[in-house]
Amino acid sequence: xxxxxxxxxxxxxxxxxxxxxxxxxxxxxxxxxxxxxxxxxxxxxxxxxxxxxxxxxxxxxxxxxxxxxxxxxxxxxxxxxxxxxxxxxxxxxxxxxxxxxxxxxxxxxxxxxxxxxxxxxxxxxxxxxxxxxxxxxxxxxxxxxxxxxxxxxxxxxxx
Amino acid sequence: xxxxxxxxxxxxxxxxxxxxxxxxxxxxxxxxxxxxxxxxxxxxxxxxxxxxxxxxxxxxxxxxxxxxxxxxxxxxxxxxxxxxxxxxxxxxxxxxxxxxxxxxxxxxxxxxxxxxxxxxxxxxxxxxxxxxxxxxxxxxxxxxxxxxxxxxxxxxxxxxxxxxxxxxxxxxxxxxxxxxxxxxxxxxxxxxxxxxxxx
Numbered sequence: 160x161x162x163x164x165x166x167x168x169x170x171x172x173x174x175x176x177x178x179x180x181x182x183x184x185x186x187x188x189x190x191x192x193x194x195x196x197x198x199x200x201x202x203x204x205x206x207x208x209x210x211x212x213x214x215x216x217x218x219x220x221x222x223x224x225x226x227x228x229x230x231x232x233x234x235x236x237x238x239x240x241x242x243x244x245x246x247x248x249x250x251x252x253x254x255x256x257x258x259x260x261x262x263x264x265x266x267x268x269x270x271x272x273x274x275x276x277x278x279x280x281x282x283x284x285x286x287x288x289x290x291x292x293x294x295x296x297x298x299x300x301x302x303x304x305x306x307x308x309x310x311x312x313x314x315x316x317x318x
Numbered sequence: 319x320x321x322x323x324x325x326x327x328x329x330x331x332x333x334x335x336x337x338x339x340x341x342x343x344x345x346x347x348x349x350x351x352x353x354x355x356x357x358x359x360x361x362x363x364x365x366x367x368x369x370x371x372x373x374x375x376x377x378x379x380x381x382x383x384x385x386x387x388x389x390x391x392x393x394x395x396x397x398x399x400x401x402x403x404x405x406x407x408x409x410x411x412x413x414x415x416x417x418x419x420x421x422x423x424x425x426x427x428x429x430x431x432x433x434x435x436x437x438x439x440x441x442x443x444x445x446x447x448x449x450x451x452x453x454x455x456x457x458x459x460x461x462x463x464x465x466x467x468x469x470x471x472x473x474x475x476x477x478x479x480x481x482x483x484x485x486x487x488x489x490x491x492x493x494x495x496x497x498x499x500x501x502x503x504x505x506x507x508x509x510x511x512x513x514x515x516x517x
Contacts, residue, residue, distance in 0.1 A: 160517050162434040166426075168452030169433075169475045170407055176460055177400035177476060180469045181360060 227270035227293065229255065229305055230262040231277065236287050236305035238270065241295075245288055245302050249278040255289065271303075278302075332356030335398040342390040350383050357399060361406050367478035368410040368426045369417070378413055382406040407476070425478040432499070433475065436507040437517045452515065459509045463502070470495060471502050 227238035231253065255275045256266025268275075271291045278288040285307040293303050332338075333352045341349035361382060365375035385405050395401035414426055460468050466488060473479045473487065485492045510517055 160437040160515075162430045162437055164449055165433050165437050165452065166411075166430055166475070168449045168456055170404070170411070171449060171453040172460065172472070172476065173453075173457045174397055174400035174404075176457070176468065176472050177403055178397040180472045180477070181399045181403065 227268075227303075227305075228262055228308075229268040229271060229277070229287065229289065230265055231287060232265060232284075234285075234307045235262060236307050238293075239286075239304045239306045242288070242302045242304065245278055245290070246280075248282075249280045249288055251276055252279045252287075253277045255291075335396075339390060339394060339398060342387065343394075350387065353383060353386065353402070354379075357402055360399075361402065364403060364406055364477050365410045367480075368407070368414055370425070371417075374413060374417065375410070378406060378410045381409050385409070425480060429475050429478055432503065436503050436510070452510075455510060455513050455515060456506070458513075459506055467498060467502060470498055474499060 229236045253266065254277055255268045255271045255273055257264070257268070258270075258272050259267050260269055261267070262269055268289075270293050271289050276290045278290070280286065287305050288302045289305065290300055291303050292298060292300055295301050332355050333341075338349060338352045338356065341352060358379065361379045362375055365378040366372065369375050369378065382402060382405050386402055389405075393401075411426065460471065463471070470484055470488060473484055474481075479487070481492050481495050484490075484495045488495065490498075507517065
């Protein structure tokens, strides 16, 4: 058999295959600079999102945070609930040292005012009460409960 | 120039095939112009692939239109595109054989060279019968391949596209296209032997 015969045979293949692949058209090429700038934009976006994700996960204490919180004994306590009276067994342990947006040092709070008293139960180190005007709606003082962040996160995961 | 593969259903712009055929049946002179509008560029490209010559290719395309005019009616081809392209391919190959006893430089030769690896090169007596039987075997061979492989094979050995064009159509490197084609030729040879074809 000759290659020419094979070529003739290929020339007579089913119409189906000929029409199936008959249409080709000039391709609109995307310029290299468009491809590169798209890639750069994607990279920049990914890095920005990544940066903020890392900051929010790993550096919570140093970021400005508008959730009411207090830093004490190197733990961050976040707002949980309020009470008009201090439960039994809770003892005065400290007071708010600085009202600041950044709770970076022990005694810092972004919600309670300087000098407001902090109470803790000897057996419940993950909770504190602060005698404060926070959320009272007036100048009246009451007790606001805070829980340490890890406990708070664990409880929200379980629920 | 870059090309891209248009999947089935994404038709070339122009009148419906059926309407073009109606124009041929009514012997309207619009038939040729509509046919040319829709498939002229495609025809020219195939012809140019074989002949490598602009003037010859244009003549072949015109000859094809004339042949289609003579065949429709009575014929009512479906699909029209393969009917037209088959006529064109035969005309172009015949023109090529007529023109070039002297020089071998077109893609037709390149394709012949590649395919010569699949066959013995010896003449046989039952040539016409063999070609028809062979076509059926090639149909069966193509059937068992993926759409991409089928396209590469058909575009290379039917449309005689260059390797670089195929690489652009498929979005693969030229090396990858050559490898696929080489593998397919080997498989075709084995397939034909298995079917009892004397190669």
